[in-house]
Amino acid sequence: MSFSQTDLSYDVVIVGAGAAGIGCGVVLKELGLERFTILERHQVGASFSRWPEEMHLITPSFPSHGFGLLDLNAVTLKTSPAVAFRREHISGKQYALYLQTVADHFELPIRTGVDVQTVEPLPQGGFKLQTADRVIRTRFVIWAAGEYQYPRLHPFLGAEHCIHNAQIRSWAKLEGDEFIIIGGYESGIDAAANLVAMGKKVGVLDRDGAWANPDTDPSVALSPYTLQRLEFIYRTGRLDIVGDADIEEVKSIPGGYAVYSEYHKWTTAYPPILCTGFDTSLKQIAPLFDWSKGYAALTEDDESTLTPGLFVSGPSVRHEDLIFCFIYKFRQRFAVIAHAIAQRLDLDPTPLDAYRQAGLFLDDLSCCSNDCIC
Numbered sequence: 097m098s099f100s101q102t103d104l105s106y107d108v109v110i111v112g113a114g115a116a117g118i119g120c121g122v123v124l125k126e127l128g129l130e131r132f133t134i135l136e137r138h139q140v141g142a143s144f145s146r147w148p149e150e151m152h153l154i155t156p157s158f159p160s161h162g163f164g165l166l167d168l169n170a171v172t173l174k175t176s177p178a179v180a181f182r183r184e185h186i187s188g189k190q191y192a193l194y195l196q197t198v199a200d201h202f203e204l205p206i207r208t209g210v211d212v213q214t215v216e217p218l219p220q221g222g223f224k225l226q227t228a229d230r231v232i233r234t235r236f237v238i239w240a241a242g243e244y245q246y247p248r249l250h251p252f253l254g255a256e257h258c259i260h261n262a263q264i265r266s267w268a269k270l271e272g273d274e275f276i277i278i279g280g281y282e283s284g285i286d287a288a289a290n291l292v293a294m295g296k297k298v299g300v301l302d303r304d305g306a307w308a309n310p311d312t313d314p315s316v317a318l319s320p321y322t323l324q325r326l327e328f329i330y331r332t333g334r335l336d337i338v339g340d341a342d343i344e345e346v347k348s349i350p351g352g353y354a355v356y357s358e359y360h361k362w363t364t365a366y367p368p369i370l371c372t373g374f375d376t377s378l379k380q381i382a383p384l385f386d387w388s389k390g391y392a393a394l395t396e397d398d399e400s401t402l403t404p405g406l407f408v409s410g411p412s413v414r415h416e417d418l419i420f421c422f423i424y425k426f427r428q429r430f431a432v433i434a435h436a437i438a439q440r441l442d443l444d445p446t447p448l449d450a451y452r453q454a455g456l457f458l459d460d461l462s463c464c465s466n467d468c469i470c
């Protein structure tokens with residue numbers, strides 16, 4: 097498609113106005129960048145506002161920013177969801193409101209209702225983005241489209257009989273008194289905790305029993321908050337957990353559903369709940385990355401190793417064993433991306449000093465590990 101009169105042109109386009117997109121947007125704004133925009137298919141914080149009503153952030157919020165330790169869930173300096181909501185574990189809707197408040201305060205240039213369908217690198221440099229009704233040109237792209245809106249809906253045969261946790265708006269509205277949950281990581285235990293709290297009986301089937309994983313990194317093992325909740329609901333007697341159930345198929349049977357692993361079968365009257373995770377939105381633009389290691393390879397500036405000018409922010413950022421899938425992790429890379437862009441656009445990077453002082457400019461990954469001395 098050729099460029100028309102109505103084409104828009106920018107220095108930077110951020111795709112997605114979630115935690116990553118809003119956080120990156122604030123840094124670009126503080127750098128004084130004028131020609132940038134954030135394109136969002138729904139509204140600011142759309143993934144969070146779509147969480148089941150009863151779901152809360154597992155990472156705690158605490159008003160520690162006054163003493164130089166930013167609230168774990170803040171996406172920018174001098175803000176704290178704990179202060180805004182006076183809660184330690186805030187809900188998805190509250191977090192979406194926090195992001196909208198940050199966006200309003202910094203007057204971020206956001207266009208909502210814009211779904212980015214394709215990203216095409218141009219031979220002369222820069223990119224052409226296709227949305228439903230127009231083409232947008234930009235020198236740099238920051239892909240911050242997250243994972244939540246890309247649920248893994250077909251992990252095994254018969255998965256169409258199940259309901260994925262991303263499709264549930266409220267556990268309270270789910271019909272039934274006993275459920276099978278497939279997947280026992282954060283989403284699965286959250287679903288179980290909410291259903292058991294409502295008096296339901298729940299069976300959690302997991303391939304390798306995430307609850308028993310002794311790893312200290314919450315990107316691969318359950319968080320302390322979740323372990324604590326698990327212990328509590330287990331004591332009710334309404335929870336059954338099976339840690340070696342690699343589910344291969346779900347079948348519809350008279351009066352309900354049968355769930356099969358290689359050697360076992362479980363039955364339930366209600367559609368099993370899939371808590372089998374999410375794909376990365378990078379799959380939408382997969383050819384622009386090298387996937388040879390099983391994840392999108394990025395440079396030390398979080399730029400695609402295959403496509404210069406295409407940056408990634410959010411939970412899909414990975415460097416070897418370092419997985420940046422929590423806000424408190426990936427927010428430390430916003431300034432790294434901004435710094436790379438500032439250098440190429442010849443912008444003064446001084447505003448980024450404040451980020452470095454606050455521990456929000458993590459450009460030396462050799463310091464990261466989850467080791468604990470005692």
Ligand SMILES: Cc1cc2nc3c(=O)[nH]c(=O)nc-3n(C[C@H](O)[C@H](O)[C@H](O)COP(=O)(O)OP(=O)(O)OC[C@H]3O[C@@H](n4cnc5c(N)ncnc54)[C@H](O)[C@@H]3O)c2cc1C
Nearest residue numbers: 112114115116137142143153154155212241242410422423
């Ligand atoms: C169930 C669950 C619970 C989690 N709990 C926590 C937690 O407690 N603490 C924590 O730190 N992390 C948690 N995470 C990790 C989570 O990935 C991040 O916290 C956060 O949601 C990621 O922010 P994001 O901005 O990258 O993605 P999102 O919040 O998903 O934002 C992406 C945005 O991009 C938009 N979008 C997507 N595709 C397009 C497109 N093609 N065009 C335009 N717009 C698009 C979406 O509408 C959305 O608004 C959780 C993740 C899941 C799945």
